[in-house]
Structures are given as structure tokens and as C-alpha cells.
Amino acid sequence: MVTAEYVLFVTIAGVMLGTFYGLATIGLSFTFGILRILNSGHGSFVMIGAYISYWCFALLGLSPLVSSLLAFVIGFFIGFALYHGLISRVLGGPELISLVLMFAFGIFLQEVAKFSWSASPRGFTWGLGSINIFGYEYPLTRLIGGVVSAVIVLVLYVFLFRTKSGNAIRSVVEDPEGAALCGVDVSRVYAFSLAIALGLTVASGALSTLFVSGGIEPYMGDPYTTRAFAIAVLGGLTSPFGSFLAGLLFGIIENVSYMLLSLAEVGNPFSMTRFLTFAMILLVLLIRPQGLLKR
Amino acid sequence: MIVLDIRAHRSLIILFLVSLTLLFVRVGIPETRQVLSILFFYIALSEVFNLFTGLTLYVCFGYVAFVALGMYGGGATIKYLLSISSPPPLALVLACAFAVAGILALILALAVGWISVRLKGAYFAIATIGLNEGLKNLIEGTGIWGGSSGLVIANDLIQAYNYDTFIFVTSELADYLIFTVYAVTILCIYLVIKSRLGYGLAALREDEEAANVMGVNVVRYKLIVFVISATLAGMLGAGKMIKDVAIYPPQAFAVSYTVEAIVISMLGGLGTVTGPVIGGLIYGILKYELTVSFPGLQLLALAPALMAMCVMFPYGIVGWLRRRFKGSKIESLLI
Numbered sequence: 001m002v003t004a005e006y007v008l009f010v011t012i013a014g015v016m017l018g019t020f021y022g023l024a025t026i027g028l029s030f031t032f033g034i035l036r037i038l039n040s041g042h043g044s045f046v047m048i049g050a051y052i053s054y055w056c057f058a059l060l061g062l063s064p065l066v067s068s069l070l071a072f073v074i075g076f077f078i079g080f081a082l083y084h085g086l087i088s089r090v091l092g093g094p095e096l097i098s099l100v101l102m103f104a105f106g107i108f109l110q111e112v113a114k115f116s117w118s119a120s121p122r123g124f125t126w127g128l129g130s131i132n133i134f135g136y137e138y139p140l141t142r143l144i145g146g147v148v149s150a151v152i153v154l155v156l157y158v159f160l161f162r163t164k165s166g167n168a169i170r171s172v173v174e175d176p177e178g179a180a181l182c183g184v185d186v187s188r189v190y191a192f193s194l195a196i197a198l199g200l201t202v203a204s205g206a207l208s209t210l211f212v213s214g215g216i217e218p219y220m221g222d223p224y225t226t227r228a229f230a231i232a233v234l235g236g237l238t239s240p241f242g243s244f245l246a247g248l249l250f251g252i253i254e255n256v257s258y259m260l261l262s263l264a265e266v267g268n269p270f271s272m273t274r275f276l277t278f279a280m281i282l283l284v285l286l287i288r289p290q291g292l293l294k295r
Numbered sequence: 296m297i298v299l300d301i302r303a304h305r306s307l308i309i310l311f312l313v314s315l316t317l318l319f320v321r322v323g324i325p326e327t328r329q330v331l332s333i334l335f336f337y338i339a340l341s342e343v344f345n346l347f348t349g350l351t352l353y354v355c356f357g358y359v360a361f362v363a364l365g366m367y368g369g370g371a372t373i374k375y376l377l378s379i380s381s382p383p384p385l386a387l388v389l390a391c392a393f394a395v396a397g398i399l400a401l402i403l404a405l406a407v408g409w410i411s412v413r414l415k416g417a418y419f420a421i422a423t424i425g426l427n428e429g430l431k432n433l434i435e436g437t438g439i440w441g442g443s444s445g446l447v448i449a450n451d452l453i454q455a456y457n458y459d460t461f462i463f464v465t466s467e468l469a470d471y472l473i474f475t476v477y478a479v480t481i482l483c484i485y486l487v488i489k490s491r492l493g494y495g496l497a498a499l500r501e502d503e504e505a506a507n508v509m510g511v512n513v514v515r516y517k518l519i520v521f522v523i524s525a526t527l528a529g530m531l532g533a534g535k536m537i538k539d540v541a542i543y544p545p546q547a548f549a550v551s552y553t554v555e556a557i558v559i560s561m562l563g564g565l566g567t568v569t570g571p572v573i574g575g576l577i578y579g580i581l582k583y584e585l586t587v588s589f590p591g592l593q594l595l596a597l598a599p600a601l602m603a604m605c606v607m608f609p610y611g612i613v614g615w616l617r618r619r620f621k622g623s624k625i626e627s628l629l630i
Binding site: 040270285 | 352354356407410411414418420422424425426427428429432433435436437438442443554557558561565592594595597598599601602605606609610
């Protein structure tokens with residue numbers, strides 16, 4: 001029996017999952033919007049974040065909230081090093097080459113993780129109990145994960161729209177040559193943006209452990225890559241906040257359609273939900289190929 | 296006439312002869328058989344991929360969906376035909392499998408292509424990733440074609456014919472079928488490059504909007520090569536199904552196939568006929584050697600090698616060779 005309370009509960013759970021999806025996607029559209037690089041190794045950075053969260057919890061007893069900060073810093077430095085070591089060398093070449101490069105780097109991260117920590121899945125539970133939403137139990141960690149994701153995105157918003165560096169980044173998005181003429185060091189903006197983007201992605205990986213307590217393994221990132229691609233295109237690909245909203249929508253739709261499909265008992269609800277979300281993307285592309293937020 | 300003028304097409308003929316030699320090396324030296332059959336599948340896959348991506352510079356991440364659909368279509372056809380009380384001759388069964396695989400891929404490509412070729416650049420790439428995931432989840436979710444438990448045709452083949460025929464079909468005939476798809480694909484790319492369609496696509500690669508303004512129907516041109524390449528991908532899938540005699544959704548829809556096709560084409564040189572062959576040989580042998588010498592760690596070594604190659608040869612090895620030997624005979628061979 002579907003009550004109004006149940007629908008509301010499922011929607012709220014969807015919002016929490018959706019803010020996390022939004023955070024996990026924002027780095028992808030940030031990189032694409034600014035550097036014109038499609039990060040095909042996106043999921044591997046999420047995986048690194050999840051391992052950081054795991055080791056911080058297992059060895060130091062730090063909560064995923066603290067380790068997400070550490071994860072951001074680590075991701076930031078990986079991004080900086082990656083830009084100066086590899087990306088800056090291929091930026092002038094064909095666009096597709098950076099796609100292959102990022103993909104190869106993603107594999108490299110996976111294999112390093114497998115080599116160092118083995119392929120067997122790990123997991124931990126940061127048990128905080130659960131709260132009661134409209135008569136249904138919801139784990140507190142997920143609520144925290146959703147709220148923290150939203151806060152991080154808000155900080156990014158303030159940074160981009162209220163600071164000088166943020167203005168520089170946005171001017172490069174508008175017109176790299178014009179920005180360079182006005183005295184913006186475009187190469188530095190690129191390096192800095194890639195660093196922020198990967199920092200956010202690794203941090204989202206650390207927070208992912210709040211939603212899924214187990215299954216931390218080297219190849220866990222692959223579903224994140226496809227999902228993030230789908231969400232990013234829904235949000236218009238170049239717009240970080242568009243992809244955040246799209247992530248929110250994606251989370252809600254995933255949860256609600258899962259509920260409806262389990263009730264309707266058509267096939268396996270988990271697979272059917274994913275089929276429907278991807279069918280929806282094709283539909284959105286047909287109607288609004290420029291994404292949800294763009295004019 | 297295309298066929299008569301041998302000198303004008305000598306580069307294609309040489310490439311074909313080299314490929315044919317490789318095919319027979321695998322018969323002559325049994326140790327190389329396994330490596331070379333895998334290699335040919337990857338080269339064929341990259342050529343098929345290259346037919347669309349190389350000529351339009353649009354990346355289709357959903358390629359493996361067409362291969363998987365071909366595998367399913369071919370497999371289901373074989374299963375159905377063999378379940379009839381008196382199984383028809385083997386050649387007819389295989390021909391039907393290829394036809395069904397090609398037709399299914401063609402229909403899917405028309406439906407998806409009609410929407411997605413209107414999209415530009417990266418949007419297209421991402422739209423096609425949805426194709427792959429969508430089809431996989433549809434099969435797993437509704438349980439058609441065996442759903443998540445997969446489709447296996449090994450027993451059907453053994454029961455309908457006999458064990459020796461089964462071994463011959465899977466270990467010999469399948470390789471020749473895959474080779475045939477490969478040969479047809481290089482011929483297709485060659486003909487497309489030399490045709491009006493190819494010139495239109497070259498204009499599109501340089502500047503899509505300018506090409507559109509100059510009267511090139513970009514959407515139609517993209518759709519044509521997309522559909523040709525997807526149909527060939529479906530047939531390649533039928534060949535792979537005959538070789539593997541089984542298909543399971545997680546492996547069949549693994550994005551790594553598409554990515555390996557991208558890597559091989561880019562390594563060799565996008566939009567060239569010889570590129571995927573050279574790229575495939577280098578990538579395949581490197582991967583095989585690394586697997587033999589560092590089992591379990593091959594990807595750890597392969598990834599940095601790929602990154603280095605991206606930085607060193609941004610236009611692929613064929614692109615690099617063409618510049619290096621500009622104006623000489625070698626350049627004219629590197630089609």
C-alpha cells in the first residue's frame with residue numbers, strides 16, 4: 001500500500017542520494033567546461049576517495065566527514081600533478097587524445113589500488129543509528145552525507161561567484177583568449193580547475209561510503225563513471241550547477257521509479273530502474289540537447 | 296572501374312595481403328593461433344569503430360551495445376534454428392545468424408542514430424553510453440534472451456551436429472568469419488574515404504558548421520556511416536558469438552571493449568585504414584607479452600605505456616609515420 005508518507009519518505013531519500021550524485025558529478029562537468037576534457041577515468045577518482053575514507057576509518061578511526069577533507073586535499077594535488085605532468089602536454093593536440101589519456105590514468109589508478117590493497121572488497125560501518133522520517137527508519141549517515149554534499153557545493157558556488165579567482169575561472173570558461181588578454185593566466189586557471197575538480201571527485205568518493213557501507217574495491221568506480229556521464233549530460237555538460245541539479249533529479253527519479261517498479265512487479269526492479277533512467281536521458285537529449293539549465 | 300585498376304588501389308591490396316598472411320601464420324604456427332585470433336577480433340572491432348569515429352571524429356561509447364546485440368541476435372537465431380526437429384545445414388544456420396545480427400544492429404542504429412547524430416561532440420559520446428547501459432539493463436531487467444543468466448549455444452551446436460564439427464566451427468570457422476567482417480570493413484572504409492560521402496565527412500571533420508553551410512547534409516552523412524558501422528559491428532558480434540558460444544550481460548556490455556577500440560584506433564591513427572591494424576598489433580602484442588611476463592600486473596604496465604604514447608604520438612603512429620616519410624613511397628602506402 002502506497003501512503004503519502006511513504007512517497008514523501010522515498011522522495012527525501014532520493015534528495016539525499018541526489019545531492020551526493022550531484023557532488024560526484026560536479027567535477028566531471030567542471031573539467032569539461034573549463035579544460036574541454038572528458039574525464040573518462042572519473043570513477044577511479046571516486047574509488048580513491050572511498051579507499052581514503054576506509055583507511056582513515058580503519059587505521060585512525062576518523063569519520064568519513066573528516067576524511068573527505070583529506071580526500072579533497074589529496075585529489076587536489078593529484079590534479080595539479082596530472083595537469084603539469086601530462087595534460088598540459090596534450091592540450092593543443094586532438095581533443096580525443098585527452099580522453100584516452102584520462103582513461104589510461106583511470107586504469108593506472110585502479111591497478112595501483114589493486115596492487116597495493118588487493119582486489120577483495122572492503123567495507124566499514126560508521127554506525128550512528130537512524131532517524132524516523134514519516135514513520136520510516138532512515139540511516140543518519142546518509143542524511144549527513146546528503147547535507148555535507150550540499151554544503152560543499154554551496155562553498156563551490158560562493159567561491160566561483162564571489163571571489164576573484166572564481167571570476168578568473170568563469171572568464172576562462174566564457175572565452176580563454178579574451179581572458180588571457182585581460183591578464184588571466186589561463187594555464188594556471190586550467191591547473192587549478194583540474195585540481196579542484198579532482199579534489200571534489202575524490203571527496204565525493206570519501207562520502208560515498210556513507211551511502212554504501214561495503215564494496216570498496218579497485219573497480220567500484222566504473223558505475224560512477226557511466227552515471228556521472230549521464231547526469232552531466234542531463235545538466236548540460238559544461239555547467240557544474242546544472243549537473244548538481246541534474247544529480248538531484250536523477251537521485252529522486254531513481255528512488256521513486258524503483259519504488260513504483262517494485263510495486264508493479266515488472267521484471268527485476270533494479271535493472272529496470274537503470275534502463276528507465278538511461279531511456280530518459282535519450283528523451284531529454286531529444287527535447288533539450290543543450291541540457292536542462294542552458295538557455 | 297574499381298576492381299580493374301590495380302595500381303591505383305595497391306595500398307589496399309597490400310594491406311589485404313599482409314592481413315591474409317597473418318591469418319595463415321596462425322595456421323602454420325599453432326602457438327600463435329590464440330594470440331592472433333584475439334588480435335583479429337580487436338583489429339576488426341577497431342576498424343568497425345574507426346569507420347564511424349575516425350571519419351567523423353564523433354566518439355560512440357555505445358559500440359559494444361551493437362556487438363552485444365549482434366551476439367545475442369546471432370546466438371538466439373542459432374538456438375532457434377537448431378531447436379527445429381531436423382536442423383538445417385550449418386552454412387544456412389550461420390548465414391541466418393549473421394543476417395539477423397546485422398539487421399538487429401541496423402534497426403537499433405537507425406533508431407538511436409536518428410536521435411543522437413543531431414547532437415554535437417561530447418553530447419553524442421555520452422548519449423551513446425546510455426545506449427549501452429540501457430540495453431544491458433533491459434535484457435537483465437526483463438529477462439529476455441536468458442536475462443542475467445546469459446545465452447549459451449554450445450550444447451545446441453554439439454547435439455545438432457557433432458563434437459568435431461563444433462570444434463571446427465568455434466576454433467577455425469569463427470576466425471575466418473571474423474576475418475571476413477574485417478575485410479569487408481576495410482573495403483567499406485576505403486570506398487567511403489574515396490567517395491563523395493568521404494569528402495563530405497572530411498569537410499565535417501574540419502568544421503561542421505561550415506560544411507553544413509556549404510551544403511553538406513551533415514546529419515545524413517553522419518547517420519549513413521553510423522548505420523554502416525553499427526551493422527558491421529553487429530555482424531562482428533555474430534562472429535564472436537560463434538567463437539565464444541556463450542554470452543553473459545556483464546562481459547558482453549563491458550565498456551572496456553569500446554575503450555580498447557578507441558585506444559587501438561587512436562594509437563594507430565584515427566580515420567586511416569592502416570591505423571587500427573598497426574595499433575592493434577602493437578596493443579595486442581604488448582598486452583599479451585605483459586600478461587605472460589607479469590601475470591596480473593599487465594594493466595599496471597600497460598596504462599603508463601598508453602599515457603606515454605598519447606603524449607608522444609598525438610596523431611597516432613600512422614599520422615607520425617606520414618609526417619616522417621612525407622612525399623615518399625611509404626606515405627602512399629599508409630592509407
